[in-house]
Every structure is written in structure tokens, then in C-alpha cells.
Amino acid sequence: MQSxxxxxxxxxxxxxxxxxVCKHKKPVLDLVLICTCVVCVGCTLTLCxxxxxxxxxxxxxxDDMALMFKVDVISKIFGLxxxxxxxxxxxxxxxxxxxxxxxxxxxxxxxxxxALMLGLSFSGNILxxxxxxxxxxxASMPLVMHSKTKESKKAALKYLFYSLGGGFLGxxxxxxxxxxxTNGGEFVLGGSFNKELVSSxxxxxxxxxxxxxxxxxxxxxxxxxxxxxxxxxxVAPSPASALLSGMITKAGVIVIxxxxxxxxxxxxxxxxxxxYTWEALLLITILLGSTLALxxxxxxxxxxxxxxxxxxxxxxxxCALNEDGFVGSLLHVMSHAFIKVGLFLVxxxxxxxxxxxxxxxxxxxxxKAPITMWCFTLLSLALIGVPPMGAFVSKWFLAQGSLTNxxxxxxxxxxxxxxxxxxxxxxxxxxxxxxAFFPEDKKTYKRDKEPxxxxxxxxxxxxGIFAIGIFSGYIVDLIVKNIGGGLL
Amino acid sequence: xxxxxxLPLFTIIIGFVGVVLTSFLKRKPAKIVxxxxxxxxxxxxILVLIYTLDHGYVNYQLGHLKAPFCNQIRxxxxxxxxxxxxxxxxxxxxxxxxxxxxxxxxxxxxxxxYTLLNLIxxxxxxxxxxxxxxxxxxxxxxxxxxxxxxxxxxxHGRQIAAALRYMLFNLLGSGLFLLGCIIIYxxxxxxxxxxxxxxxxxxxxxxxxxxxxxxxxxxxxxxxxGIKSGLFPFYYWMGDTYGVNTTTASSVLSGLVSKGYIILLxxxxxxxxxxxxxxxxxxxxxxxxxxxxxxxxxxxTAIRQKVINKMVSYSSAAQIGYIYLGIGLGKVGxxxxxxxxxxxxLCKPLLFSSSNRLIDASGKKRKxxxxxxxxxxxxxxxxxxxxxxxSMVGCPFFAGFISKYLFITDSFVDISTPTLLxxxxxxxxxxxxxTLLNTIYYLKTVITIYSPVRDNKVVLKHNHYDVLFxxxxxxxxxxxxxxxxxxxxxxxxxxxxIKLLG
Numbered sequence: 009m010q011s012x013x014x015x016x017x018x019x020x021x022x023x024x025x026x027x028x029v030c031k032h033k034k035p036v037l038d039l040v041l042i043c044t045c046v047v048c049v050g051c052t053l054t055l056c057x058x059x060x061x062x063x064x065x066x067x068x069x070x071d072d073m074a075l076m077f078k079v080d081v082i083s084k085i086f087g088l089x090x091x092x093x094x095x096x097x098x099x100x101x102x103x104x105x106x107x108x109x110x111x112x113x114x115x116x117x118x119x120x121x122x123a124l125m126l127g128l129s130f131s132g133n134i135l136x137x138x139x140x141x142x143x144x145x146x147a148s149m150p151l152v153m154h155s156k157t158k159e160s161k162k163a164a165l166k167y168l169f170y171s172l173g174g175g176f177l178g179x180x181x182x183x184x185x186x187x188x189x190t191n192g193g194e195f196v197l198g199g200s201f202n203k204e205l206v207s208s209x210x211x212x213x214x215x216x217x218x219x220x221x222x223x224x225x226x227x228x229x230x231x232x233x234x235x236x237x238x239x240x241x242x243v244a245p246s247p248a249s250a251l252l253s254g255m256i257t258k259a260g261v262i263v264i265x266x267x268x269x270x271x272x273x274x275x276x277x278x279x280x281x282x283x284y285t286w287e288a289l290l291l292i293t294i295l296l297g298s299t300l301a302l303x304x305x306x307x308x309x310x311x312x313x314x315x316x317x318x319x320x321x322x323x324x325x326x327c328a329l330n331e332d333g334f335v336g337s338l339l340h341v342m343s344h345a346f347i348k349v350g351l352f353l354v355x356x357x358x359x360x361x362x363x364x365x366x367x368x369x370x371x372x373x374x375x376k377a378p379i380t381m382w383c384f385t386l387l388s389l390a391l392i393g394v395p396p397m398g399a400f401v402s403k404w405f406l407a408q409g410s411l412t413n414x415x416x417x418x419x420x421x422x423x424x425x426x427x428x429x430x431x432x433x434x435x436x437x438x439x440x441x442x443x444a445f446f447p448e449d450k451k452t453y454k455r456d457k458e459p460x461x462x463x464x465x466x467x468x469x470x471x472g473i474f475a476i477g478i479f480s481g482y483i484v485d486l487i488v489k490n491i492g493g494g495l496l
Numbered sequence: 497x498x499x500x501x502x503l504p505l506f507t508i509i510i511g512f513v514g515v516v517l518t519s520f521l522k523r524k525p526a527k528i529v530x531x532x533x534x535x536x537x538x539x540x541x542i543l544v545l546i547y548t549l550d551h552g553y554v555n556y557q558l559g560h561l562k563a564p565f566c567n568q569i570r571x572x573x574x575x576x577x578x579x580x581x582x583x584x585x586x587x588x589x590x591x592x593x594x595x596x597x598x599x600x601x602x603x604x605x606x607x608x609x610y611t612l613l614n615l616i617x618x619x620x621x622x623x624x625x626x627x628x629x630x631x632x633x634x635x636x637x638x639x640x641x642x643x644x645x646x647x648x649x650x651x652h653g654r655q656i657a658a659a660l661r662y663m664l665f666n667l668l669g670s671g672l673f674l675l676g677c678i679i680i681y682x683x684x685x686x687x688x689x690x691x692x693x694x695x696x697x698x699x700x701x702x703x704x705x706x707x708x709x710x711x712x713x714x715x716x717x718x719x720x721x722g723i724k725s726g727l728f729p730f731y732y733w734m735g736d737t738y739g740v741n742t743t744t745a746s747s748v749l750s751g752l753v754s755k756g757y758i759i760l761l762x763x764x765x766x767x768x769x770x771x772x773x774x775x776x777x778x779x780x781x782x783x784x785x786x787x788x789x790x791x792x793x794x795x796x797t798a799i800r801q802k803v804i805n806k807m808v809s810y811s812s813a814a815q816i817g818y819i820y821l822g823i824g825l826g827k828v829g830x831x832x833x834x835x836x837x838x839x840x841x842l843c844k845p846l847l848f849s850s851s852n853r854l855i856d857a858s859g860k861k862r863k864x865x866x867x868x869x870x871x872x873x874x875x876x877x878x879x880x881x882x883x884x885x886x887s888m889v890g891c892p893f894f895a896g897f898i899s900k901y902l903f904i905t906d907s908f909v910d911i912s913t914p915t916l917l918x919x920x921x922x923x924x925x926x927x928x929x930x931t932l933l934n935t936i937y938y939l940k941t942v943i944t945i946y947s948p949v950r951d952n953k954v955v956l957k958h959n960h961y962d963v964l965f966x967x968x969x970x971x972x973x974x975x976x977x978x979x980x981x982x983x984x985x986x987x988x989x990x991x992x993x994i995k996l997l998g
Contacts, residue, residue, distance in 0.1 A: 069898075070983060070987060169932065169935060169936060172889075
């Protein structure tokens with residue numbers, strides 16, 4: 009069993025490099041890409057049913073810096089989610105990348121990012137986590153600047169700047185985690201922080217944690233480091249922006265979960281200025297993202313702003329520092345991954361088929377491409393929080409977590425903000441569907457043939473979001489059974 | 497093995513023999529003599545390192561008189577490590593820039609290029625080994641004069657202006673340094689570092705005498721050496737000095753010569769003044785602040801450059817700032833500072849040699865807009881530039897990451913007083929800002945050189961195959977990555993060396 013979970017890491021990395029070096033033509037490229045993703049899904053699925061927690065030491069850089077991997081429930085959830093979503097997006101990109109150049113490089117960087125994201129979720133201590141986090145940024149940057157136009161390069165630099173900058177801000181937290189924990193920053197549920205090692209009062213460590221939360225929040229677009237998302241997403245090819253928005257932003261979530269629950273423990277944060285500041289920043293982000301999304305006319309840009317607010321829902325759940333909030337944020341990670349990837353893929357279909365980038369060009373598109381737009385409508389309903397789809401359950405838990413987070417004023421305010429943001433979400437997504445199906449002019453639209461691979465991957469995502477909603481009881485049980493009590 | 501204690505002196509003597517030989521030989525034999533001298537210096541350095549790791553430090557006295565009446569050499573693992581590094585980097589940058597040396601320097605002058613290189617080697621190695629402040633001064637001047645010669649070796653207008661400016665700054669620095677030395681001699685009556693330290697400690701512990709002259713001398717020495725090595729705010733000579741020179745010269749000047757002055761300052765602080773006495777003054781705090789400013793302003797100056805070479809040159813100012821920051825953190829920070837000296841000495845030659853190759857590929861145009869796509873025209877130079885840039889940015893698994901990690905952890909070793917806590921926080925803030933700025937200009941360059949060419953008029957020249965460049969840049973890259981992945985042996989040697997330093 010030990011070797012099993014290194015397989016997806018090493019295999020994806022090798023096939024990524026292979027695709028980059030040997031410049032194959034299209035069918036071979038697709039075959040390698042899909043096979044690798046399928047193997048990844050298989051391996052992570054098998055891992056999920058392995059009971060024991062696994063640990064592997066790679067090597068030591070110095071005596072107190074070791075690289076190690078470890079698999080626990082968080083790794084399993086994220087690992088499975090990442091490899092599954094990657095498979096779906098890869099199937100979509102087979103068709104989409106027909107019209108692009110340098111396909112092999114795109115696939116190669118996509119696979120490298122997959123390997124690193126899996127590594128991120130499997131990493132066993134804080135140093136490994138940090139190193140892989142930095143490499144995720146470097147490997148995913150070429151995805152943003154794939155078209156190599158001036159805007160895309162600028163956006164990629166912006167992404168790099170925000171992510172690496174946030175990362176270096178977070179290095180403060182990482183290093184204090186390493187110095188002040190009993191086991192050099194290995195992940196233990198409940199944290200391994202040792203107060204006696206701190207010589208100068210806890211405030212310094214708390215400031216370090218806040219720096220970490222803001223710094224790693226940059227990856228998931230948390231205020232004040234959010235502005236790379238709306239620049240980077242529109243310029244990237246659609247599969248890449250789907251991955252960026254749906255999965256790569258979750259790298260920040262993984263790091264923050266590990267920092268808060270597995271290294272420092274919540275006692276350092278609960279009720280202090282750290283929690284208040286963080287909560288305030290997150291609420292600002294939620295409102296900011298939803299409001300700005302309303303004002304955008306570029307479809308992908310609107311989705312990017314929506315991501316900013318949705319990812320802050322996830323962080324809001326973590327920030328509540330209680331079981332409900334945590335369950336809610338993990339559920340919302342899954343739901344948001346399915347929904348946002350789906351929405352970006354819809355944008356991809358529209359760009360591929362009709363070269364539509366703006367929202368106001370989408371009149372009557374529902375008559376031309378009904379399946380795509382039906383998927384879009386269902387996914388937007390899910391994002392708004394209509395039962396029985398996934399995001400309804402997660403928002404329920406998030407609201408509950410927020411109400412019981414014990415912060416004066418912010419507990420009710422958080423729930424209210426969630427409600428307002430849900431209404432705003434309806435405002436920026438539903439009019440698109442309405443105009444798409446009920447155009448103002450009375451032209452007759454002819455139904456076009458929709459590319460089968462693209463439609464299939466969209467339908468898979470829609471089915472997935474229903475499944476998450478319906479089977480959410482099992483997922484909640486799983487999380488509560490394995491993690492529940494250990495958090496507090 | 498006891499014969500090894502003679503080797504430091506032999507290194508210096510053989511270097512001088514090499515200087516004499518190269519000054520009248522033709523260019524080919526002169527080059528061979530220079531290479532042989534450097535190889536011998538590498539081997540001797542390694543032997544000294546191994547010997548001192550086993551036996552501790554060695555006091556080696558020249559002549560029959562006992563210290564303080566004779567000239568003394570003192571060496572431990574710290575000196576051994578640095579005196580291996582210097583000829584190694586020099587040899588590799590000689591190979592990496594060999595092609596450009598032939599192109600840039602006229603044939604009748606080329607032998608004196610090797611003479612100057614050998615002089616610099618001797619001077620830095622002597623600065624590393626010496627235990628006598630006046631010997632330190634003499635070799636400081638030798639290093640200054642030969643580096644000025646190296647600056648104007650290409651011999652056209654801009655170079656001569658740059659060399660004049662460089663010389664003015666350097667002589668100012670040397671003058672301040674000499675004044676500091678004179679005051680020390682007047683106050684203590686010795687030239688030997690060990691004896692000076694004893695007297696200074698006595699003076700500091702004796703409450704009746706004023707320590708003002710000594711404080712002034714500390715300041716003069718530090719500022720003098722700071723000006724010479726390009727500490728903030730004295731770094732504006734860097735752009736022309738490093739940026740418009742031939743490859744080997746800029747690599748050696750920025751990678752080694754400026755480090756030589758810093759090593760001398762470290763020796764002064766730890767061997768001559770004594771760290772405990774220095775801590776009673778504010779010297780280290782001042783160096784710390786200047787270092788932090790240098791990290792940020794050096795990077796800002798680098799961002800504003802339009803020419804790749806000048807950008808790489810001004811980034812040296814930022815890196816020198818890192819080293820001074822480490823020195824300012826006291827004994828714990830010295831580990832990080834020394835590690836960064838090694839990192840920077842390995843990265844800078846790599847960056848200079850690869851960026852000069854990229855300039856060749858663009859048809860000798862040096863602006864950023866002309867460099868588009870050159871990474872494809874010269875793949876090896878592109879890859880090497882990327883490796884150097886990633887290390888400078890502090891990407892994990894490269895040497896630069898380890899030194900940044902060391903800076904942060906070292907600053908947090910002791911935060912018991914408010915000053916130390918403040919220092920730790922400033923360290924982190926300065927590191928974050930300067931890393932971000934580094935990211936902007938280095939990775940932007942990397943993206944530029946790997947962008948496809950859209951303008952049809954641009955014709956990229958495919959450089960001819962240069963074995964020496966490939967081999968030496970590969971060795972540089974391997975060393976950088978090896979230091980990033982397995983830094984523990986080097987860190988242990990540095991720790992051991994600092995323990996024995998004083």
C-alpha cells in the first residue's frame with residue numbers, strides 16, 4: 009500500500025514531462041492525458057478505501073527540514089476530488105484544444121499541475137506543503153499565458169506576483185509553525201503547537217498566523233490579495249480557467265486548513281483579534297465579489313468574481329472554527345469545484361462554438377445549444393443554493409457554523425451576508441439563462457449540433473452536483489466520524 | 497598531513513609567481529598559467545578545509561619571531577571553505593566567459609587580463625587567510641587596483657568612465673578603511689588581530705577610558721568596506737562597472753571581489769574588534785538597517801533598468817544587502833550571511849554568462865524588447881538563466897531558498913529583547929518585499945526570453961556551440977541545485993568555522 013499513493017504523483021509527473029519533450033500529434037497526446045488521469049482516479053479511489061493512515065519519508069534537507077507525505081481524511085477527500093475533476097476537464101479539453109497551438113505544452117503543464125496538486129493534498133508536514141505550494145504556482149502559470157499574447161503574459165505575471173508574494177508572506181507562519189511545534193510541523197489533528205517554545209509572548213505567533221491566512225488567502229482570492237483572479241481567468245484557455253478557478257484556488261484552502269487545524273490548533277485563534285480580522289476580511293470579500301460580478305459584462309470575468317465570493321464562503325466555514333463550519337466548508341469545496349468547473353466549461357463551449365465572450369451576446373443561445381444552456385441553468389441554480397443540489401447543504405452548514413462561531417455581532421452578520429450574497433448570485437447568473445432561452449427579438453433560431461465530448465463532461469458535472477446533494481449525509485458522516493471531535 | 501599548514505602561504509606565493517609569469521607570456525600560455533594557479537588554489541583550499549575540520553584552527557607564523565612581532569596567518573574551516581570557493585568560482589567564470597574574452601579584449605592585452613585575475617585571486621585569498629590588519633589593507637589595495645584594471649580592460653569610452661567612477665568610490669573606501677586602521681593602531685599599539693582584540697576588550701571593560709576613538713574606528717572600517725562592496729546607499733557605480741564589461745570580468749567583480757571586502761569586514765568584526773565589543777556599540781544595528789534598505793532599493797533600481805546586464809548588476813546591490821542584513825543579526829545571522837555569500841558567488845557568474853549569451857543571440861542588442869525568443873535560440877543559456885533566476889527568487893530546491901530560510905530562522909533564534917524582536921520582524925518584512933521585487937524582474941525576464949517571436953523582421957542568431965560555456969554553466973547549475981537540496985554539510989562546515997572564528 010505504501011507505494012500506491014506515490015504512483016499518481018510520479019506517473020503524472022513523468023507523463024507530463026514526456027508530453028513536453030516528445031512532441032506527439034493529437035491522438036497520442038489525448039490518449040496519454042486521459043490514461044494518466046484515469047490511473048490517478050483509480051489510485052486515489054483505492055486509497056480512499058484503505059483504512060490506515062500512511063506515512064512516507066522522502067529525505068531530509070537539514071536535520072529539522074524533512075520532506076514527507078502522509079495520507080489522512082483531508083488528503084483522501086482532496087485527492088479524489090482533484091483527480092476526478094481533472095479527468096472531466098481533460099475530456100473536455102480534447103475537443104477544445106483543437107483550435108489552439110502548442111497543445112502538448114498545455115497538456116504537459118496541466119499534468120504537472122495535477123501531480124503537484126495531488127502532492128499538496130498528500131503532503132505530511134508543513135515544509136513539504138509550502139514547497140509544493142510554490143511549485144503549483146510556477147507550474148500553473150504557463151496555463152494562464154498559454155496564448156502568449158501581451159494581456160495573457162501580463163495576467164500571468166500578476167498571478168505569479170500575487171501568489172508568490174502571498175506565499176512569502178505566509179512563509180512567516182510556516183517557519184513559526186516549524187520552530188514552535190513539538191514535531192517540526194508534522195500534521196497532527198488538533199495541532200502540535202507548544203506554547204513553552206515561544207519566548208516572546210503569543211502575539212508574535214498570532215501575527216504570523218494572520219500573515220499566513222492573508223498570504224495563502226491570495227491563492228483563493230481573499231481580500232486584499234484578490235485582484236489576480238479576474239485578470240488571469242479570462243485570458244486563459246477555458247479548460248485552464250476551469251481548473252484554475254475550480255481546483256488550483258483550492259490549494260490555498262488546503263494550506264489554510266492544515267495551518268489552522270493541523271499545526272497551530274484553534275486555541276491560538278479562537279476569540280482573538282486574528283479571528284475577528286479574518287472574519288471581517290472574508291465578509292468584505294464575499295460582498296465585494298458578488299457585487300462586482302453583477303457589473304461585469306465579460307462572461308468569464310463575471311465567473312471569476314463569483315469565484316472570489318464563493319471561495320470566501322469556504323474560508324468563512326473554516327474561520328468559524330467549529331464542526332459545522334468545517335463540514336460546511338469541505339462540502340462547499342466539493343460543490344464549488346463541480347459547479348465552477350462546469351460554468352467555465354460552458355463558457356468554453358460558447359467560445360469554441362460561437363466565439364462568444366460577452367454576456368450581452370448570449371441572447372437566444374439557449375435555442376442554438378440547449379443542452380449546454382440547460383447545464384448552465386442547473387449549475388447556476390446549484391450555486392444559488394437551490395435544494396437538492398450540493399451547494400444547498402453546504403450553505404446550510406456554513407450558515408449554522410457562522411451562527412455558532414461565538415464572535416459577537418459577526419455571528420448573525422455572517423449569516424446575513426451569506427443570504428445577501430445568495431440573492432446577488434441569483435442576480436448575476438439567472439438573467440443569462442433567461443436571455444438565452446427567451447430572446448427579445450423574435451428571430452427563429454436553428455438548433456446546432458453540440459460537440460459530444462464537451463456535452464458529456466458537462467452532464468457528468470451536473471450529475472455530480474446532484475449526487476453530492478443527495479448523498480451529502482454520507483459525506484458529513486464520514487467527515488464527522490474521522491475528524492469531528494479532534495478539531496476542538 | 498602537517499605539511500598542510502604551509503599550503504595557505506604557498507597558495508599566495510604560487511599566485512604571485514603566476515602574476516609575474518603571466519605578465520610577460522603570450523596569451524595562450526598566460527591563460528594556462530592562470531588556470532593552473534586556480535586549480536592549485538582549489539586543491540590547496542580543499543586540503544586546508546579537510547585538515548582544519550580535523551585539527552581546529554591553525555596559527556601560522558612567518559619568520560622566526562613570535563607574534564605580535566611577525567606577520568601571522570590564521571585559518572580554520574571557515575577560511576578553508578571560502579578559499580576553496582573563490583578559485584573555483586573564478587575558474588568556472590573564466591571558462592564560461594572564455595569566448596567573450598577573446599572577442600572583447602585585444603590580443604596584445606589579453607595576457608594582462610590573466611595577470612589581473614591572478615592578482616585578484618591572490619588578494620582575496622590573502623584577505624581570507626591573514627591575521628594582520630595591515631596585510632589586510634595591502635591586499636585590499638591590490639584587489640582594488642587590479643579590479644579597476646579589470647573594469648577598463650575592454651577599453652572604450654563608457655568603460656573608462658565606469659572605471660574612473662569605480663576607482664573613486666573604491667579609493668574613498670580604502671581611505672576610510674586606512675583611517676580606521678590607523679586609529680586602531682594608535683589606540684592599541686598592535687597590528688595583529690588577536691592582540692588587538694585583547695586590548696580592545698580591556699579598553700571596553702575599563703570604565704575610565706573613553707571608547708569613542710574605537711567606536712569611530714569601527715564605523716570608519718565598516719563604512720569604508722561598505723562603500724567598496726556596494727552597500728546601500730553606495731551602490732550606484734554597479735550598473736556600469738558590471739553591466740558593460742566582458743563576461744568573466746563582471747562575474748569575478750560582482751561574484752568575488754565585492755565578497756572579498758565583506759569577508760574582510762567579517763574578519764574585522766569577529767577577529768579584530770570582537771563581537772562582544774561590537775555589540776556594545778550600535779554598529780551591527782546600522783549595518784542591519786543599511787542592509788535591509790539595500791535589499792529593497794537595490795531591487796527597485798534593478799526593476800527600472802532597460803538592459804538585462806544592468807538589471808543583473810543592480811540585483812547584486814540587493815544581494816549584498818541580504819549579506820549585510822545577516823551580518824547585522826550578529827553571530828546567528830553570520831551563518832545565513834556566509835551561506836548567501838556562497839549562493840550569490842555561484843549564481844551571479846551563471847546569470848552574467850548566460851545573459852551575455854542571450855544578448856549575442858539577439859544580435860548584440862541589450863534591451864529587453866530585443867531579447868524576446870532568445871531562450872529558444874540558445875536553449876542552454878536560457879535554461880541556465882532560468883536556474884539562476886529561480887535561485888535568486890528563492891524557489892525551493894535551489895540554493896537561494898535555503899539562504900532565505902536561514903535568514904528567517906536565524907533571526908528568530910533569539911527574540912527575547914524588543915530590539916531583537918524588531919530585527920526579526922524587519923528581516924521578514926524586508927525579505928518579503930525584496931523577494932517580490934526579485935520575482936518581478938527576474939521572472940519577467942524569463943518570460944520574455946521564452947516568448948515566441950511575433951515580429952518577422954527580427955532575426956535571431958543561433959549561437960555557435962561553446963563547450964566551455966556549457967560545461968561550466970552546467971557545473972554552476974548543479975552546484976546551485978545541490979546546495980538547495982543537500983545544504984546540511986555546507987551549513988555544518990560554516991557553523992563549525994564560525995565557532996572557531998573568534
